[in-house]
Amino acid sequence: MTLVLKNVSYTFTNDRKQQNKVISQLNMQINQGEFVSLIGKSGTGKSTILKLITGLLKQDEGEILVNGKFVSLGDVGYMPQRDLLLPWRSIIDNIMIAAELQKDLEITRAEAVNWLARVGLAEYENALPNQLSGGMRQRAAFLRALLTNKDLLLLDEPFGALDALTKKEMQAWLLSIWQELNKTILFITHDLEEACFLSDRIILLHPNKKMEEIKVELPRPRFPELLHSIELAGMRYELEKKITNETV
């Protein structure tokens, strides 16, 4: 799986016909098996980029290719910023949606139940989303994206609303799934430490619509102790310096 964005631009037009060019001549490539984070100040277009890659939005200019083919809706696994679990469906029925919508996808209920157990939701198979904590809902939403069985997963701030401890557990868990299943991940976060800890590469979006790539040289596998290392702290500090002096 290779994802390529070539000279992609996108402009929002509001009700009063005012235009806001959010993405301008963007180029990026994500290779099979990579873990890449997108960071940048609020409003720099991170979520918009994911929506363009999913096909929910259509770029005005440029090309988006997955394995050399134009991307279309349903080609990638996507977890939006809000979890969008259907409130009237049980957790198991929420995560089985992938199989209902994709005829060629064969996930049995037993397999889905097995996955629920792996994310600590074994007891919640028949619960409704509003009976779960924020962290549990995020795990369920992540499973729903994972079970679409796509090589490329786009995750929009999946751990943004979690407390620090749950977040650490989820990060370790995500890294283990990514390695085990050989997925390719494009991940949005505002948490610079998280971006350093998880990624092979970080793409920083500047308010002037230019982007900058930063390679993360930290060794793998990554263990939670790394979060306390001088290397990671130094890298985080460098990123913070790049971002803080910018105005959107």
Ligand SMILES: Nc1ncnc2c1ncn2[C@@H]1O[C@H](COP(=O)(O)OP(=O)(O)OP(=O)(O)O)[C@@H](O)[C@H]1O
């Ligand atoms: N549906 C929409 N209609 C009009 N403008 C929009 C729409 N969605 C986003 N925008 C604008 O596009 C710009 C980029 O938004 P986007 O959500 O992609 O940024 P972001 O970097 O993901 O922000 P955040 O970090 O706050 O989630 C913002 O100026 C936003 O106001």
